[in-house]
Amino acid sequence: MAFCNGKAAAGDALSQVEDLEKVIILDAGAQYGKVIDRKVRELCVDSEILPLDTSPEKIKAAGYRGIIISGGPMCVNDEDAPSYDPGIFSMGLPVLGICYGMQMLNSTFGGSVQGNTGREDGQFTITVENSALPFKGLKKEQKVLLTHGDSVDKVADGFKVIAKSGNIVAAIADEKRRLYGVQFHPEVDLTENGQQMLKNFLFQACGCHGTYTMNCRETGCIQEIREIVGKHKVLVLVSGGVDSAVCAALLHKALDKDQVIAVHIDNGFMRKNESQMVYESLTRLGLDLKMVNAAHQFYNGKTHVPINKADPKGKKRITEQLNRTTNPEDKRRIIGDTFMKVADEVISEMNLNPEEVFLAQGTLRPDLIESASSLASKNADAIKTHHNDTNLVRELRDKGRVVEPLKDFHKDEVRALGRDLGLPQDLVQRHPFPGPGLAIRVICADEPYHCDDYNETHTILRLIVKFADTLEKVNYPHALLQRIKNSTTEEERSMLASMTRQHPMMSTLLPIKSVGVQGDARTYSYVAAISSSEPPHWPTLFKLAKIIPRICGCVNRVVFLFGDPIKEIIPDVTPTFLTTGVLSTLRQADHIAKKVLLESGHMKTLSQMPIIMVPLHFGRDAILRQASCQRSVVIRTFITNDFMTGIPAVPGDHIPVELVSKMAEEIEKVPGVSRVMYDMTAKPPGTTEWE
Numbered sequence: 001m002a003f004c005n006g007k008a009a010a011g012d013a014l015s016q017v018e019d020l021e022k023v024i025i026l027d028a029g030a031q032y033g034k035v036i037d038r039k040v041r042e043l044c045v046d047s048e049i050l051p052l053d054t055s056p057e058k059i060k061a062a063g064y065r066g067i068i069i070s071g072g073p074m075c076v077n078d079e080d081a082p083s084y085d086p087g088i089f090s091m092g093l094p095v096l097g098i099c100y101g102m103q104m105l106n107s108t109f110g111g112s113v114q115g116n117t118g119r120e121d122g123q124f125t126i127t128v129e130n131s132a133l134p135f136k137g138l139k140k141e142q143k144v145l146l147t148h149g150d151s152v153d154k155v156a157d158g159f160k161v162i163a164k165s166g167n168i169v170a171a172i173a174d175e176k177r178r179l180y181g182v183q184f185h186p187e188v189d190l191t192e193n194g195q196q197m198l199k200n201f202l203f204q205a206c207g208c209h210g211t212y213t214m215n216c217r218e219t220g221c222i223q224e225i226r227e228i229v230g231k232h233k234v235l236v237l238v239s240g241g242v243d244s245a246v247c248a249a250l251l252h253k254a255l256d257k258d259q260v261i262a263v264h265i266d267n268g269f270m271r272k273n274e275s276q277m278v279y280e281s282l283t284r285l286g287l288d289l290k291m292v293n294a295a296h297q298f299y300n301g302k303t304h305v306p307i308n309k310a311d312p313k314g315k316k317r318i319t320e321q322l323n324r325t326t327n328p329e330d331k332r333r334i335i336g337d338t339f340m341k342v343a344d345e346v347i348s349e350m351n352l353n354p355e356e357v358f359l360a361q362g363t364l365r366p367d368l369i370e371s372a373s374s375l376a377s378k379n380a381d382a383i384k385t386h387h388n389d390t391n392l393v394r395e396l397r398d399k400g401r402v403v404e405p406l407k408d409f410h411k412d413e414v415r416a417l418g419r420d421l422g423l424p425q426d427l428v429q430r431h432p433f434p435g436p437g438l439a440i441r442v443i444c445a446d447e448p449y450h451c452d453d454y455n456e457t458h459t460i461l462r463l464i465v466k467f468a469d470t471l472e473k474v475n476y477p478h479a480l481l482q483r484i485k486n487s488t489t490e491e492e493r494s495m496l497a498s499m500t501r502q503h504p505m506m507s508t509l510l511p512i513k514s515v516g517v518q519g520d521a522r523t524y525s526y527v528a529a530i531s532s533s534e535p536p537h538w539p540t541l542f543k544l545a546k547i548i549p550r551i552c553g554c555v556n557r558v559v560f561l562f563g564d565p566i567k568e569i570i571p572d573v574t575p576t577f578l579t580t581g582v583l584s585t586l587r588q589a590d591h592i593a594k595k596v597l598l599e600s601g602h603m604k605t606l607s608q609m610p611i612i613m614v615p616l617h618f619g620r621d622a623i624l625r626q627a628s629c630q631r632s633v634v635i636r637t638f639i640t641n642d643f644m645t646g647i648p649a650v651p652g653d654h655i656p657v658e659l660v661s662k663m664a665e666e667i668e669k670v671p672g673v674s675r676v677m678y679d680m681t682a683k684p685p686g687t688t689e690w691e
């Protein structure tokens with residue numbers, strides 16, 4: 001029974017926890033820096049993430065076997081670059097510097113780093129010296145994730161180049177002192193053999209043997225829960241997703257049954273019939289679940305947010321009502337804080353003293369990473385504030401009232417733990433559904449987003465998707481054409497010319513923004529739409545989707561627009577807020593999309609498939625000046641292990657072309673839907689969700 005009623009024996013697994021081999025991860029703020037600990041644990045080596053300026057004395061005293069330095073959003077040449085003690089490099093411990101960490105290593109030993117050398121964001125093929133320790137046992141050509149704008153210029157004395165990406169230094173090493181630097185990110189799945197590279201470092205340079213198992217971690221979670229909760233009660237917020245279900249199962253294993261109060265909150269942004277299904281599935285598993293319908297409180301919710309986000313305790317402003325705001329971060333904060341308020345009301349209604357009841361959440365490490373929580377990083381950029389890590393949650397956490405046993409876990413690790421705890425496969429494998437639900441899947445707007453760079457970017461897009469014509473017509477120096485040349489190789493340009501000669505396409509820059517992540521920093525940028533009078537040629541479209549954000553830095557997402565080609569500028573938007581009408585249209589589109597996916601048998605091919613509503617009405621009669629009154633729907637497929645990086649499913653490769661066209665056809669039948677689009681953006685530069 002998954003929600004067992006007895007306390008688990010502490011077991012002798014705990015005793016093993018004490019004498020484990022550990023490495024330290026010094027955090028320079030990268031999004032992926034926190035993924036390093038997950039990859040290290042996958043190799044059954046324990047790790048701890050500490051601030052970049054941790055002293056050599058502390059590192060030595062703790063007995064770490066090696067040091068890994070993460071990436072980060074800053075440049076080592078910046079005046080306010082994160083501080084560190086150069087002594088960490090001369091302790092005799094092996095060091096692996098990743099991206100920013102490599103740039104820092106190189107600079108410390110007298111090398112130099114050049115800023116703004118042209119961005120590389122995405123998967124690239126590099127050439128490695130496979131006699132060098134990090135690359136032992138690997139082929140000379142390696143596909144890796146590079147996401148950087150600065151590069152090693154002069155290599156430090158005593159180091160040699162052991163990998164290159166074109167003309168860019170991709171890795172350096174001083175084998176004698178066991179100091180290594182890589183410009184790419186071995187910790188993410190887009191670096192195909194990154195795990196072997198980390199294993200080479202951990203086992204051959206640091207001398208680890210892999211003794212840190214999932215059983216030890218489960219025991220550690222149970223110990224943590226008991227130490228925090230003691231004999232008190234704990235209210236666990238259960239969404240129906242795997243994280244909170246595993247959290248609830250751990251609580252039941254660690255505590256007496258009457259200590260655990262499980263609550264599901266219908267916040268008004270759930271999918272069709274979701275809360276009912278959550279109730280049925282979890283009570284069937286033996287969980288005593290209290291249901292709360294709080295939609296009204298969420299729709300009309302407001303909260304206070306810091307005027308200066310760097311000073312969370314400073315002056316605050318009151319947000320708009322949730323159903324009147326267009327600001328994604330305000331949406332998230334209102335929802336997160338309303339969850340807390342509703343939870344407090346539940347505690348009061350049960351005549352419990354809020355000061356004596358703990359709050360448990362299934363918060364994961366990615367939730368904390370992207371909210372730039374101090375639990376996960378000191379130098380990270382906040383990509384998006386997860387609802388379970390708002391300032392109110394952080395205040396409760398500071399008071400020691402929050403229990404989050406999964407805060408160091410990633411999604412696939414939670415699933416493994418869920419299986420160990422006996423949770424059913426359909427729950428363990430369920431696609432994640434974010435706490436804010438459909439609220440972050442409606443791009444709200446009351447006016448078009450036409451910034452200064454809109455017209456120029458709209459023009460460059462057309463030059464790119466009509467590149468063959470561009471080369472024929474523009475045979476004189478042209479600033480925008482030069483911008484394309486500056487960001488592409490000769491080979492890419494000839495590929496672009498032949499693709500666009502073969503496949504007639506149109507483009508338009510959509511007057512809306514979506515959230516993305518580039519160079520470890522948050523972006524909130526334009527969406528480019530490509531359309532065609534022919535059926536979509538997906539390999540061509542996906543190549544364009546990779547090149548466009550590199551050429552147009554203000555575009556972080558590229559979609560294919562089904563239906564008649566659109567090349568004109570979209571002059572306006574349909575005023576859109578989180579209202580019941582908008583939500584019911586999206587809910588219906590989401591329900592249809594999920595039904596088509598289920599029937600296709602490809603639910604497991606995808607890690608997640610957000611369906612997003614955007615305030616755009618296409619194909620209106622310009623002469624009649626028809627008002628914008630419809631909205632469009634985006635299909636966002638995503639394939640990933642850890643949700644820190646990932647790729648969209650390519651129709652005709654990961655999923656059948658017919659599946660996507662059927663899904664688009666069915667969604668377009670929903671009343672009020674103008675067009676359907678397919679998101680072709682990887683992470684980076686886009687994120688899984690649009691907000």
Ligand SMILES: Nc1ncnc2c1ncn2[C@@H]1O[C@H](COP(=O)(O)OP(=O)(O)OP(=O)(O)O)[C@@H](O)[C@H]1O
Binds near residue numbers: 241245360361388435
């Ligand atoms: N509708 C809800 N009712 C109660 N708690 C919720 C709800 N939505 C989210 N939460 C809380 O916020 C945490 C993070 O939300 P999230 O949407 O990630 O759910 P989850 O349980 O983590 O499942 P998954 O991420 O797989 O969808 C959850 O673990 C849960 O504690």
Ligand SMILES: O=c1[nH]c(=O)c2[nH+]cn([C@@H]3O[C@H](COP(=O)(O)O)[C@@H](O)[C@H]3O)c2[nH]1
Binds near residue numbers: 366388436683687
């Ligand atoms: O519980 C949550 N509260 C949130 O506020 C939130 N925002 C994003 N997500 C989920 O996190 C994963 C990564 O999403 P992004 O690539 O869009 O950041 C994906 O699985 C997203 O669905 C959330 N989950």
Ligand SMILES: NC(=O)CC[C@H](N)C(=O)O
Binds near residue numbers: 100148519
């Ligand atoms: N991913 C990173 O660590 C990036 C390092 C640095 N901010 C750059 O852009 O080059």
Ligand SMILES: [Mg+2]
Binds near residue numbers: 243362364432
């Ligand atoms: Mg979750």
